[in-house]
Amino acid sequence: MTQTTANHLFGPLDPAAEAGYPDHPPRLGFFTDTTVCIGCKACEVACKEWNNVPEDGIDFLGLSYDNTGSLGASTWRHVAFIEQASIEQPKPLGAQEPGVTGRHAPVVDLGMPSTAPPGTTAGADGRTEFRWLMSSDVCKHCTHAACLDVCPTGALFRTEFGTVVVQQDVCNGCGYCVPACPYGVIDQRKGDGRAWKCTLCYDRLQGGLTPACAKACPTESIQFGVLDELRERAAARVEQLHAAGISDARLYGADPTDGVGGAGAFFLLLDEPEVYGLPPDPVVTTRDLPSMWLHAGAAALTLLAGVVSTFWGRR
């Protein structure tokens, strides 16, 4: 384990309090349990509708059922689809297996024909084991948000709910937040110039409503709530899955001591993060900012010394 001392730029803290809200509501976020995602993309559609996000290119990408591609200025929820064929060990899929159904009542076997793709059920020799992963990605609303840290206008700000939002009437489109994000979430919108990303439906939160994507999710793969409660729920879910023999289940972004101080939107994954297009162990770039300024200061003094020495005592 690589240990780094916690400070204002790194490690666990309460982001809303850090941002100067002395008295604020509990931190809100998403827990996306990918084991129950069915890839319906209702989250993508609901987000577009509620937030009036424009069309983002009608493309055929040929990436399984993914024609969205990635998060961007006009894509604030993105469902990833990964088709995995494995001849060796069958890899179970969580809720799609009987008996591992999350918070709901156990499934009763009615003896109906299976809807699972051929090969996922044990049996017939010579069949290829097949697994189809689906995951709805979103802005992580980091505890230490690099986009917010590097924004030179103050357009990106921390809300009272601990989320990260762009003020569109302030953003001047400098684009610095785009390469700062360790997850490649935020982007500049073509023709508009400004930076856009998920607001965790700030307007709905202020009205006491659930964000559009979580509201529309038919399987509760996207769960919305108080972050501390979501973390407890997620830990219990992982235990349940491990007990059911699904040893691949792991949380991503739930640990407040991780490289971004814990994500406000975290995930339960069934494979390595990079399989889903996520960085395996991201660290907020500003963790190293003190070192960067120190090196720049040393370089500046070196330049000063270099110039002075070229004039010193000689004609």
Added chain:
Amino acid sequence: MVPEAEFTSYYGRPVVKAPRWSWDIPAYLFLGGLSGGSAMLGAGGDLSGRPALRRAGRLGGLAAITASVGLLVHDVGRPERFLNMLRVAKPTSPMSMGTWIISAYAPGIGVAAVSELLPVLPRAIRDSPLGAVLRVSARPAGLAAAAIAPAVASYTAVLLADTAVPAWHEAHRELPFVFIGSSAASAAGLGLVFAPVGEAGPARRLATFGAIMELGTSRRIENQLGLAGEAFTTGKPARLLATASNLTAGGVLLATLLARRSRLAAVVAGVALLAGGVFERFGLYHAGIESANDPKYTVVPQRRRLEQEGPVRADS
């Protein structure tokens, strides 16, 4: 050569996003560096009684910073809102710090440079109170600008490094030294082009200093950064950076061997140094872009670190 790393990604798509900036930004990096170095050279020329070097440094410094800010304004998505940068001062945002550094720097180099134009301005202006103020304030203004100039030359390295772009972030210790070296070499090039041989001694020595800093630190980036170093040594960035090295090394060689005697050699050396600076900035810029667009540079080092040292965790 590092052996091709095996890694998993989502259909080979990038994990992090490259900045959506155009050629404006590497050009701005070059011009900002040139301006800072020139202001220092001009101040040195002023204090050491080298009027041509002083004039070149001041005028070059103002021209370069003006063009560089112009490019910056042009590059933002909403240029009419450029001044929103001055709403806040944020040490965590190198772009915010840079805006304030340039705001503090530009007036000084402006006054010093405009005072150089007094001899060619109409007599009415020269003899006016404005002319008198310019004459008196030229030296303090030029020195104030020169005092801030090292920050102008080095902050842009933090601007690139304070991102998730693997090649830039991994080079965050080295980039400031490449940048000040490149800044010194470019300013030396300007001095060699515009100052007569008799006054250009400091420019010749500054060229050597700048080239050693720039080329020495660049080698370190290429050899010590592991996989991230590969972004600088392959493809288009490698070609740009090799051209930069050749131009800079050739310029220094010419400046040291022949520019003492031949004005023509000095001008050629100066142009080579300036061109080397342009190639250097574009090469460093494109190394970052390529490292962001290829998921290998993000996934492989993080995966390796996970396997060797475990996850990065804060001790709380």
